[in-house]
Amino acid sequence: MGMAKQRVILVTGGGGFIGRWVVRRLLAEERKVVVVDNFSNASPSNLAGFEGDENLLAIHREDIRWREFMTALFDEYRFSLCIHLAASISVQDSIDHPLSTFDNDTVATLHLLELCRQHETPFVFTSTCLVYDTFDGTDAISEEHPVKPHSPYSASKLSAEALALSYHQTYDLPVTVLRPFNTYGPFQRSTGEGGVVATFLHRALAGESLLVYGDGEQSRDLLYVEDCADFIVSSAFQERAVGRIINAASGRETKINELAEMIAEGKVAIEHVPHIHPRSEVGRLKGSYVLAEELLGWKPVVDLEEGIARTRDYIAGELEG
Numbered sequence: 450m451g452m453a454k455q456r457v458i459l460v461t462g463g464g465g466f467i468g469r470w471v472v473r474r475l476l477a478e479e480r481k482v483v484v485v486d487n488f489s490n491a492s493p494s495n496l497a498g499f500e501g502d503e504n505l506l507a508i509h510r511e512d513i514r515w516r517e518f519m520t521a522l523f524d525e526y527r528f529s530l531c532i533h534l535a536a537s538i539s540v541q542d543s544i545d546h547p548l549s550t551f552d553n554d555t556v557a558t559l560h561l562l563e564l565c566r567q568h569e570t571p572f573v574f575t576s577t578c579l580v581y582d583t584f585d586g587t588d589a590i591s592e593e594h595p596v597k598p599h600s601p602y603s604a605s606k607l608s609a610e611a612l613a614l615s616y617h618q619t620y621d622l623p624v625t626v627l628r629p630f631n632t633y634g635p636f637q638r639s640t641g642e643g644g645v646v647a648t649f650l651h652r653a654l655a656g657e658s659l660l661v662y663g664d665g666e667q668s669r670d671l672l673y674v675e676d677c678a679d680f681i682v683s684s685a686f687q688e689r690a691v692g693r694i695i696n697a698a699s700g701r702e703t704k705i706n707e708l709a710e711m712i713a714e715g716k717v718a719i720e721h722v723p724h725i726h727p728r729s730e731v732g733r734l735k736g737s738y739v740l741a742e743e744l745l746g747w748k749p750v751v752d753l754e755e756g757i758a759r760t761r762d763y764i765a766g767e768l769e770g
């Protein structure tokens with residue numbers, strides 16, 4: 450019997466940081482999963498723990514922009530759901546190479562939407578909190594907050610959101626748009642353009658000082674990755690999420706100075722340095738997850754202290770291993 454009769458979920462970018470946690474959660478629910486990831490920003494070892502799982506039907510090391518391949522893949526599996534995470538995620542890269550970010554985050558998303566329309570495959574699009582306009586610190590950022598394309602990355606995600614929602618309006622394709630805030634945790638890259646939590650922990654564990662860009666008064670809403678993956682998976686199976694834009698956040702605003710102190714624990718120095726990419730800096734962020742709670746019954750469960758501890762253990766293991 451072919452795969453046509455099974456319910457199979459496509460996870461693009463499933464080898465990435467958030468993707469591997471989404472795959473883990475889906476496999477824990479005994480759902481059948483196919484991953485497409487070109488591993489341009491991730492290591493195949495992220496999925497090493499799941500290799501023996503018979504519900505992980507395939508890991509295709511391919512580029513989602515390869516149209517013939519994607520068309521054949523949709524013909525082969527008739528996916529019951531597409532969770533789209535593959536993207537160029539660096540704001541600075543998008544400033545340096547706007548065309549390649551647009552190609553990957555917008556054009557490729559449109560082609561994927563088209564395949565989903567042809568196969569009536571519900572589509573979950575992972576956008577980002579970076580689509581929002583500047584936040585002045587009064588109310589948390591809800592989905593009603595104005596949007597503003599501060600970078601080509603943000604513009605590419607906003608464009609893809611609009612296309613995805615247009616497929617819902619025009620073709621009745623079930624589409625959900627998700628806007629997670631700054632996600633951190635094990636498996637995030639801790640070197641180069643990694644997340645701030647991973648980068649600080651890596652440096653602290655190596656005995657190096659933490660480098661805070663600018664005055665450190667900029668803030669982030671830090672969401673633990675397993676909470677983020679739970680959010681993505683619960684939205685994917687919830688009828689009420691269809692046609693909606695939904696935030697996931699911790700609801701807590703953490704200044705980079707505070708984060709540096711939590712991670713340095715007085716053992717390594719904290720230095721303030723000029724921003725190496727001032728144009729890619731984001732001011733303040735604090736998200737509201739009221740809508741996610743209402744529609745999905747979702748709320749974050751891992752607080753920052755616990756999330757940092759888990760991430761520290763993971764990075765310490767990596768440094769030893």
Ligand SMILES: NC(=O)c1ccc[n+]([C@@H]2O[C@H](COP(=O)([O-])OP(=O)(O)OC[C@H]3O[C@@H](n4cnc5c(N)ncnc54)[C@H](O)[C@@H]3O)[C@@H](O)[C@H]2O)c1
Nearest residue numbers: 462465466467486487488489490491512513535536631632
């Ligand atoms: N990390 C965050 O804080 C955060 C916050 C909000 C939204 N997001 C979104 O969540 C998604 C996942 O982000 P992440 O942090 O896990 O980043 P990531 O870079 O670890 O994951 C993206 C994955 O997509 C793959 N990929 C990129 N282009 C591809 C292509 N053309 N074909 C096939 N695979 C490709 C990469 O190799 C990587 O494994 C992205 O869409 C990102 O915009 C991330």
